Amino acid sequence: MISFEHFKMEDGSPIYTQIILYIKRGIIAGTIRDQDEIPSRRVLSSLLGVNPNTVQKAYRMLEEENLIESRSGAKSFMTVSQIQVDLIRAQLLESNARNLITGMKQMGISKEEAHKLIEKLWD
Amino acid sequence: MISFEHFKMEDGSPIYTQIILYIKRGIIAGTIRDQDEIPSRRVLSSLLGVNPNTVQKAYRMLEEENLIESRSGAKSFMTVSQIQVDLIRAQLLESNARNLITGMKQMGISKEEAHKLIEKLWD
DNA sequence: TCAACCGTATTATAACTATAATACGGTTGA
DNA sequence: TCAACCGTATTATAGTTATAATACGGTTGA
Incomplete structure (x- = not known):
């Protein structure tokens, strides 16, 4: 079961994008791996203090990227290939650095x- | 007249906040100074390809921070004290660096x- | 089996962001 | 003077984000 203990809600960006980013960064860090279980919509929404629909939106978008698999009624879990890890790492590392460089x-x-x-x- | 030639609209953040950030960064860089004229709402909205109301919102919020002065009918201009420059520099530099560090x-x-x-x- | 979960879907409300189309009166330079 | 600007305000529409309250049927472990 992947953990959200270090998740902090802050900036003005949409909550669902913060959830997506948190998961993607966990994938890069190696703390979130292929076949890991993820919390149910209801459990995570309760944990984060947000609406279940907000979690569902994040999960749905991750599913559209083939990073999550869901079956109605059953637990959802991560589906992460090494190719995806490499791609996400390249994207997030570069965008994170470029944001700083542009601002500076x-x-x-x-x-x-x-x-x-x-x-x-x-x- | 302050210049928007290097302004680029991009990320998912609201346009009016991007305008505010662009101006504050210009203040820090020293390219935007006290008493500088700023483009009219209509001119800048046309230049950026956005709605005049969007520019007005950015200008109004900067005015609430006492960084802009407006008189109905006349040109608007910057009102920037050294104290404000120092404060904005401290805030923006730190937040920019912290964003990178948190992500990394x-x-x-x-x-x-x-x-x-x-x-x-x-x- | 079946209660307790699960994913999924729908409807309603509300705030925020952005656009569009006008309108009013003040300021200013040729 | 007065046309061309200016700031300001209003109304309407639309998409996004978030919440709230339900509801339906599938899955699973004790």
């Missing part, structure tokens, strides 16, 4: 200053 | 790997 450049911050800032805030 | 940590990426990735993608 628009603020006129040098590469060296950016490195220093990350160094200072990492721990 | 959730993906199980080490600080060294993160530095390398930024180095690779910066230019």
Whole structure:
């Protein structure tokens, strides 16, 4: 059963995208693996304090990416191939870094200053 | 007159927040200064290809932060104090760096790997 | 077996975001 | 002066996000 203990709801982005991102990052980290069980819609919505429909939307979109398999009445579970892991890693790592770089450049911050800032805030 | 030539609309965040962020980053970079004229609602909406009301919402929120002054009928302009610049710089720099760090940590990426990735993608 | 789950679907409400079409009166430069 | 701007306001429409309250039938373990 995959864990949501480190999930934190914050920014202004939609909750369902935060759930999707949390799961994808777990896949990259290796903490979420192929054939892992995932919490039911009702259980996770209760755990996160959100509406079941919000969880269902996240799960449905992950299912459309073939990262989740569901059967009516039964538990749902992850279906993650190595190809998918590699693809998601490439996408998320790059987009995460590019977001920082774009922002820093628009603020006129040098590469060296950016490195220093990350160094200072990492721990 | 402040310039929007480097403005690019992209992510899934609301357009009005993107406009606000663009202006705040320009303030930090020093390319947008106190007393600078800003484009009229109609001109900027036409330039960006968005609705005038969307620009108005961004301008109104900046006005509520005392970063813009408007008089009915006349041009609007920036009102930026050094105190505001320092505050915005601290806020935006830190949030930008923290976004990267949070993501990288959730993906199980080490600080060294993160530095390398930024180095690779910066230019 | 069957109660307790499960996934799935529907309907309603509400806030937010964005567009569209107007309208009003104030400001300003040629 | 006055046309061309300006900021501001209103009304309507539409899509997205989120919640709430139900409902239906499938799966599964004790």
